Amino acid sequence: MTNNAMQTVQIIRIVNECEGIRTLFFKMEYHPIPEPGQFAMIWVPGIDEIPMSISLCDERGIWGITVKSVGDCTKKLHALRVGDYIGVRGPLGNCFPSPKDANKQIFIVGGGMGMAPLKFLAQKLSESEFKYTIIEGAKTDDTLVFVDEIYEITRDSNEFFCCTDDGSYGEKGTSVDAFKKIMNERENDIKNMIVYSCGPESMMYGLFLTCKALNIELYASLERIMRCGFGLCGLCSLDPIGLLVCKDGPIFNLEQLSKIKDFGKYKRDFTGKKVPLD
Numbered sequence: 001m002t003n004n005a006m007q008t009v010q011i012i013r014i015v016n017e018c019e020g021i022r023t024l025f026f027k028m029e030y031h032p033i034p035e036p037g038q039f040a041m042i043w044v045p046g047i048d049e050i051p052m053s054i055s056l057c058d059e060r061g062i063w064g065i066t067v068k069s070v071g072d073c074t075k076k077l078h079a080l081r082v083g084d085y086i087g088v089r090g091p092l093g094n095c096f097p098s099p100k101d102a103n104k105q106i107f108i109v110g111g112g113m114g115m116a117p118l119k120f121l122a123q124k125l126s127e128s129e130f131k132y133t134i135i136e137g138a139k140t141d142d143t144l145v146f147v148d149e150i151y152e153i154t155r156d157s158n159e160f161f162c163c164t165d166d167g168s169y170g171e172k173g174t175s176v177d178a179f180k181k182i183m184n185e186r187e188n189d190i191k192n193m194i195v196y197s198c199g200p201e202s203m204m205y206g207l208f209l210t211c212k213a214l215n216i217e218l219y220a221s222l223e224r225i226m227r228c229g230f231g232l233c234g235l236c237s238l239d240p241i242g243l244l245v246c247k248d249g250p251i252f253n254l255e256q257l258s259k260i261k262d263f264g265k266y267k268r269d270f271t272g273k274k275v276p277l278d
Protein backbone atom coordinates (compact mmCIF):
# COMPACT_ATOMS: atom_id res chain seq x y z
CA MET A 1 0.00 0.00 0.00
CA THR A 2 1.42 3.46 -0.87
CA ASN A 3 1.59 6.26 1.69
CA ASN A 4 -1.09 8.11 -0.24
CA ALA A 5 -3.67 5.33 -0.33
CA MET A 6 -6.50 5.89 2.10
CA GLN A 7 -7.04 3.40 4.89
CA THR A 8 -10.27 3.42 6.86
CA VAL A 9 -9.63 2.90 10.55
CA GLN A 10 -11.62 2.73 13.76
CA ILE A 11 -10.82 5.02 16.67
CA ILE A 12 -9.63 2.74 19.46
CA ARG A 13 -8.88 5.28 22.23
CA ILE A 14 -9.43 8.96 22.98
CA VAL A 15 -7.46 11.04 25.50
CA ASN A 16 -8.46 14.56 26.56
CA GLU A 17 -5.18 16.50 26.72
CA CYS A 18 -6.64 19.79 27.93
CA GLU A 19 -9.65 22.03 27.18
CA GLY A 20 -10.30 21.86 23.40
CA ILE A 21 -7.48 19.41 22.61
CA ARG A 22 -7.74 15.64 22.41
CA THR A 23 -5.72 12.77 21.01
CA LEU A 24 -7.34 10.07 18.88
CA PHE A 25 -5.62 6.69 18.52
CA PHE A 26 -6.13 4.17 15.70
CA LYS A 27 -4.31 1.16 14.26
CA MET A 28 -2.69 1.45 10.83
CA GLU A 29 -2.32 -2.01 9.30
CA TYR A 30 -0.53 -1.63 6.00
CA HIS A 31 1.15 1.74 5.91
CA PRO A 32 4.88 2.56 6.26
CA ILE A 33 6.04 3.53 9.75
CA PRO A 34 5.93 7.32 10.19
CA GLU A 35 8.92 9.36 11.34
CA PRO A 36 8.56 12.35 13.70
CA GLY A 37 7.51 15.47 11.78
CA GLN A 38 5.44 13.65 9.18
CA PHE A 39 1.71 14.22 8.89
CA ALA A 40 -1.41 12.43 7.69
CA MET A 41 -4.48 13.60 5.78
CA ILE A 42 -7.50 12.75 7.94
CA TRP A 43 -10.84 12.29 6.22
CA VAL A 44 -13.96 12.80 8.29
CA PRO A 45 -16.89 11.33 6.32
CA GLY A 46 -19.31 13.97 5.12
CA ILE A 47 -17.18 16.89 6.36
CA ASP A 48 -13.65 17.36 4.97
CA GLU A 49 -10.11 16.03 4.76
CA ILE A 50 -7.47 17.92 6.77
CA PRO A 51 -3.75 17.61 7.63
CA MET A 52 -2.74 16.48 11.13
CA SER A 53 0.74 15.81 12.51
CA ILE A 54 1.35 12.31 13.76
CA SER A 55 1.90 12.63 17.51
CA LEU A 56 2.60 8.96 18.22
CA CYS A 57 3.43 5.69 16.51
CA ASP A 58 4.19 2.67 18.66
CA GLU A 59 5.60 -0.77 17.89
CA ARG A 60 2.08 -2.18 17.38
CA GLY A 61 1.31 0.29 14.59
CA ILE A 62 -0.95 2.44 16.74
CA TRP A 63 -0.87 6.04 15.56
CA GLY A 64 -2.06 9.12 17.45
CA ILE A 65 -3.22 12.50 16.17
CA THR A 66 -3.72 15.38 18.58
CA VAL A 67 -6.51 17.68 17.49
CA LYS A 68 -7.34 21.24 18.52
CA SER A 69 -10.97 22.09 17.85
CA VAL A 70 -11.00 25.19 15.61
CA GLY A 71 -13.58 24.64 12.85
CA ASP A 72 -16.04 22.19 11.22
CA CYS A 73 -13.73 19.22 10.69
CA THR A 74 -11.80 19.43 13.96
CA LYS A 75 -15.09 19.88 15.87
CA LYS A 76 -16.41 16.73 14.22
CA LEU A 77 -13.18 14.88 15.12
CA HIS A 78 -13.80 15.91 18.72
CA ALA A 79 -17.34 14.55 18.55
CA LEU A 80 -16.19 11.08 17.41
CA ARG A 81 -16.36 8.17 19.84
CA VAL A 82 -14.35 4.96 20.21
CA GLY A 83 -15.46 2.64 17.38
CA ASP A 84 -16.19 5.45 14.89
CA TYR A 85 -14.37 5.47 11.53
CA ILE A 86 -12.05 7.98 9.87
CA GLY A 87 -9.96 7.77 6.67
CA VAL A 88 -6.19 8.19 6.91
CA ARG A 89 -3.62 8.87 4.16
CA GLY A 90 0.02 8.94 5.18
CA PRO A 91 2.64 9.25 6.43
CA LEU A 92 3.15 12.29 4.19
CA GLY A 93 5.86 14.96 3.95
CA ASN A 94 9.40 14.91 5.30
CA CYS A 95 10.59 14.34 8.86
CA PHE A 96 12.97 15.99 11.33
CA PRO A 97 16.40 14.76 10.17
CA SER A 98 18.49 12.87 12.72
CA PRO A 99 21.57 14.68 14.04
CA LYS A 100 24.71 13.59 12.21
CA ASP A 101 26.72 12.93 15.35
CA ALA A 102 25.88 11.83 18.87
CA ASN A 103 27.66 14.82 20.48
CA LYS A 104 25.24 17.38 19.08
CA GLN A 105 23.46 19.49 21.70
CA ILE A 106 19.86 19.00 20.70
CA PHE A 107 17.16 21.56 21.52
CA ILE A 108 13.48 20.92 20.80
CA VAL A 109 11.60 24.21 21.02
CA GLY A 110 7.86 24.49 20.53
CA GLY A 111 4.46 25.55 21.64
CA GLY A 112 0.76 24.97 21.18
CA MET A 113 -0.19 22.23 18.72
CA GLY A 114 3.44 22.23 17.56
CA MET A 115 4.10 19.96 20.54
CA ALA A 116 2.33 17.11 18.69
CA PRO A 117 5.20 16.23 16.31
CA LEU A 118 7.80 17.39 18.88
CA LYS A 119 6.55 14.97 21.54
CA PHE A 120 6.84 12.15 18.98
CA LEU A 121 10.39 13.37 18.17
CA ALA A 122 11.35 13.45 21.87
CA GLN A 123 9.97 9.94 22.30
CA LYS A 124 12.09 8.64 19.40
CA LEU A 125 15.24 10.43 20.64
CA SER A 126 14.72 8.98 24.13
CA GLU A 127 14.98 5.52 22.58
CA SER A 128 18.31 6.44 20.91
CA GLU A 129 21.76 7.48 22.13
CA PHE A 130 20.97 11.20 21.65
CA LYS A 131 20.47 13.51 24.62
CA TYR A 132 18.23 16.56 24.28
CA THR A 133 16.58 19.54 25.97
CA ILE A 134 12.91 20.14 25.24
CA ILE A 135 11.23 23.51 25.85
CA GLU A 136 7.45 23.84 25.73
CA GLY A 137 5.70 27.20 25.73
CA ALA A 138 2.00 28.05 26.06
CA LYS A 139 -0.14 31.08 26.78
CA THR A 140 -1.35 29.75 30.16
CA ASP A 141 -0.92 26.63 32.29
CA ASP A 142 -4.27 25.18 31.18
CA THR A 143 -3.18 25.15 27.52
CA LEU A 144 0.05 23.19 28.05
CA VAL A 145 -0.14 19.74 26.43
CA PHE A 146 1.62 16.41 27.11
CA VAL A 147 3.37 17.76 30.24
CA ASP A 148 3.15 14.52 32.27
CA GLU A 149 4.08 12.43 29.25
CA ILE A 150 7.11 14.59 28.44
CA TYR A 151 8.28 14.51 32.09
CA GLU A 152 8.04 10.73 31.86
CA ILE A 153 10.02 10.36 28.61
CA THR A 154 12.70 12.87 29.66
CA ARG A 155 13.00 11.51 33.23
CA ASP A 156 16.11 9.37 32.85
CA SER A 157 18.59 11.53 31.02
CA ASN A 158 17.03 14.44 29.19
CA GLU A 159 15.77 17.89 30.21
CA PHE A 160 12.31 19.44 30.04
CA PHE A 161 11.51 23.13 30.59
CA CYS A 162 8.04 24.66 30.53
CA CYS A 163 7.13 28.31 30.19
CA THR A 164 3.93 30.32 29.92
CA ASP A 165 3.27 33.84 28.65
CA ASP A 166 1.57 34.77 31.95
CA GLY A 167 3.92 32.86 34.26
CA SER A 168 1.12 30.57 35.52
CA TYR A 169 3.39 27.52 35.04
CA GLY A 170 7.19 27.37 34.73
CA GLU A 171 9.17 30.42 33.66
CA LYS A 172 7.29 33.49 32.50
CA GLY A 173 7.88 34.17 28.80
CA THR A 174 7.96 32.37 25.47
CA SER A 175 9.82 29.21 24.55
CA VAL A 176 12.20 31.36 22.48
CA ASP A 177 12.99 33.48 25.57
CA ALA A 178 13.66 30.28 27.51
CA PHE A 179 15.86 28.91 24.73
CA LYS A 180 17.98 32.10 24.64
CA LYS A 181 18.30 32.10 28.44
CA ILE A 182 19.47 28.48 28.60
CA MET A 183 21.85 29.07 25.71
CA ASN A 184 23.42 32.12 27.38
CA GLU A 185 23.64 30.51 30.84
CA ARG A 186 25.46 27.51 29.53
CA GLU A 187 27.60 29.28 26.96
CA ASN A 188 26.83 26.39 24.70
CA ASP A 189 29.13 25.45 21.92
CA ILE A 190 26.90 27.07 19.33
CA LYS A 191 28.44 25.32 16.34
CA ASN A 192 27.53 22.03 17.94
CA MET A 193 23.86 22.87 18.47
CA ILE A 194 20.87 21.66 16.51
CA VAL A 195 17.35 23.04 17.02
CA TYR A 196 14.04 21.43 16.03
CA SER A 197 10.91 23.54 16.18
CA CYS A 198 7.16 23.51 15.60
CA GLY A 199 4.52 25.92 16.84
CA PRO A 200 3.03 29.33 16.13
CA GLU A 201 4.84 30.85 13.16
CA SER A 202 5.61 34.13 14.96
CA MET A 203 7.44 32.09 17.63
CA MET A 204 9.36 30.10 15.03
CA TYR A 205 10.26 33.28 13.19
CA GLY A 206 11.82 34.68 16.39
CA LEU A 207 13.75 31.46 16.84
CA PHE A 208 14.86 31.61 13.20
CA LEU A 209 16.27 35.15 13.65
CA THR A 210 18.28 34.01 16.69
CA CYS A 211 19.56 30.89 14.95
CA LYS A 212 20.38 32.78 11.77
CA ALA A 213 22.36 35.44 13.63
CA LEU A 214 24.44 32.73 15.36
CA ASN A 215 24.48 30.28 12.45
CA ILE A 216 22.79 27.53 14.50
CA GLU A 217 21.41 24.52 12.62
CA LEU A 218 17.60 24.86 12.65
CA TYR A 219 14.70 22.77 11.36
CA ALA A 220 11.22 24.31 11.61
CA SER A 221 7.88 22.76 10.67
CA LEU A 222 5.48 25.07 8.80
CA GLU A 223 1.68 24.89 8.61
CA ARG A 224 -0.33 25.99 5.60
CA ILE A 225 -3.82 25.22 4.32
CA MET A 226 -3.60 22.22 1.99
CA ARG A 227 -6.18 20.16 0.15
CA CYS A 228 -4.31 17.21 -1.35
CA GLY A 229 -1.25 16.68 0.85
CA PHE A 230 0.96 15.49 -2.02
CA GLY A 231 1.74 18.40 -4.31
CA LEU A 232 -1.28 18.72 -6.61
CA CYS A 233 -3.40 21.62 -5.34
CA GLY A 234 -0.59 24.15 -4.79
CA LEU A 235 -2.42 25.88 -1.93
CA CYS A 236 0.53 25.41 0.42
CA SER A 237 3.14 26.94 -1.94
CA LEU A 238 5.62 29.36 -0.40
CA ASP A 239 6.85 32.47 -2.22
CA PRO A 240 9.08 33.19 -4.02
CA ILE A 241 10.63 29.81 -4.85
CA GLY A 242 7.43 27.75 -4.78
CA LEU A 243 8.41 25.21 -2.14
CA LEU A 244 5.34 23.17 -1.14
CA VAL A 245 4.71 22.58 2.56
CA CYS A 246 3.09 19.19 1.84
CA LYS A 247 5.80 17.79 -0.43
CA ASP A 248 9.05 19.71 0.22
CA GLY A 249 8.14 20.14 3.90
CA PRO A 250 6.55 20.53 6.33
CA ILE A 251 10.08 20.78 7.77
CA PHE A 252 12.49 23.32 6.31
CA ASN A 253 16.12 24.04 7.20
CA LEU A 254 17.71 27.41 7.94
CA GLU A 255 18.88 27.92 4.37
CA GLN A 256 15.40 27.25 2.95
CA LEU A 257 13.70 29.38 5.63
CA SER A 258 16.04 32.26 4.75
CA LYS A 259 14.72 32.16 1.18
CA ILE A 260 11.00 31.92 2.04
CA LYS A 261 9.69 35.49 1.95
CA ASP A 262 6.27 34.39 3.31
CA PHE A 263 7.84 32.92 6.44
CA GLY A 264 6.63 34.78 9.54
CA LYS A 265 4.53 37.13 7.40
CA TYR A 266 1.96 35.57 5.04
CA LYS A 267 -0.11 32.44 4.53
CA ARG A 268 -2.70 31.62 1.82
CA ASP A 269 -6.44 31.39 2.44
CA PHE A 270 -8.70 28.67 0.97
CA THR A 271 -8.82 30.54 -2.39
CA GLY A 272 -5.02 30.74 -2.61
CA LYS A 273 -4.94 34.49 -1.85
CA LYS A 274 -2.09 35.66 0.34
CA VAL A 275 -3.18 37.04 3.71
CA PRO A 276 -1.12 38.26 6.68
CA LEU A 277 -0.45 35.67 9.40
CA ASP A 278 -2.63 36.10 12.52
Ligand SMILES: Cc1cc2nc3c(=O)[nH]c(=O)nc-3n(C[C@H](O)[C@H](O)[C@H](O)COP(=O)(O)OP(=O)(O)OC[C@H]3O[C@@H](n4cnc5c(N)ncnc54)[C@H](O)[C@@H]3O)c2cc1C
Nearest residue numbers: 050051052053066067068071072073074116223224225226
Ligand atom coordinates in the same frame (compact mmCIF):
# COMPACT_ATOMS: atom_id res chain seq x y z
C1 LIG B 1 1.32 19.79 8.20
C2 LIG B 1 0.20 20.22 9.14
C3 LIG B 1 0.11 19.62 10.37
C4 LIG B 1 -0.93 20.01 11.24
N1 LIG B 1 -0.99 19.38 12.45
C5 LIG B 1 -1.99 19.69 13.31
C6 LIG B 1 -2.10 19.01 14.56
O1 LIG B 1 -1.28 18.16 14.92
N2 LIG B 1 -3.15 19.34 15.35
C7 LIG B 1 -4.07 20.30 15.00
O2 LIG B 1 -5.01 20.54 15.77
N3 LIG B 1 -3.98 20.97 13.83
C8 LIG B 1 -2.96 20.68 12.97
N4 LIG B 1 -2.89 21.34 11.76
C9 LIG B 1 -3.87 22.40 11.45
C10 LIG B 1 -5.18 21.74 10.99
O3 LIG B 1 -4.98 21.10 9.75
C11 LIG B 1 -6.29 22.80 10.88
O4 LIG B 1 -6.56 23.33 12.16
C12 LIG B 1 -7.56 22.17 10.32
O5 LIG B 1 -7.37 21.90 8.95
C13 LIG B 1 -8.77 23.08 10.52
O6 LIG B 1 -9.90 22.46 9.93
P1 LIG B 1 -11.39 22.82 10.38
O7 LIG B 1 -12.32 22.33 9.32
O8 LIG B 1 -11.64 22.33 11.76
O9 LIG B 1 -11.38 24.40 10.45
P2 LIG B 1 -11.66 25.43 9.28
O10 LIG B 1 -13.05 25.93 9.45
O11 LIG B 1 -11.26 24.90 7.96
O12 LIG B 1 -10.62 26.56 9.69
C14 LIG B 1 -10.57 27.12 11.00
C15 LIG B 1 -9.29 27.95 11.09
O13 LIG B 1 -8.12 27.12 10.89
C16 LIG B 1 -7.33 27.61 9.76
N5 LIG B 1 -6.88 26.45 8.99
C17 LIG B 1 -7.64 25.64 8.27
N6 LIG B 1 -6.90 24.69 7.69
C18 LIG B 1 -5.64 24.91 8.07
C19 LIG B 1 -4.41 24.27 7.80
N7 LIG B 1 -4.31 23.22 7.02
N8 LIG B 1 -3.30 24.77 8.35
C20 LIG B 1 -3.37 25.86 9.12
N9 LIG B 1 -4.50 26.50 9.43
C21 LIG B 1 -5.61 26.04 8.90
C22 LIG B 1 -8.28 28.48 8.96
O14 LIG B 1 -7.59 29.49 8.26
C23 LIG B 1 -9.19 29.04 10.02
O15 LIG B 1 -8.59 30.16 10.64
C24 LIG B 1 -1.87 21.00 10.87
C25 LIG B 1 -1.74 21.62 9.61
C26 LIG B 1 -0.72 21.23 8.76
C27 LIG B 1 -0.60 21.90 7.42
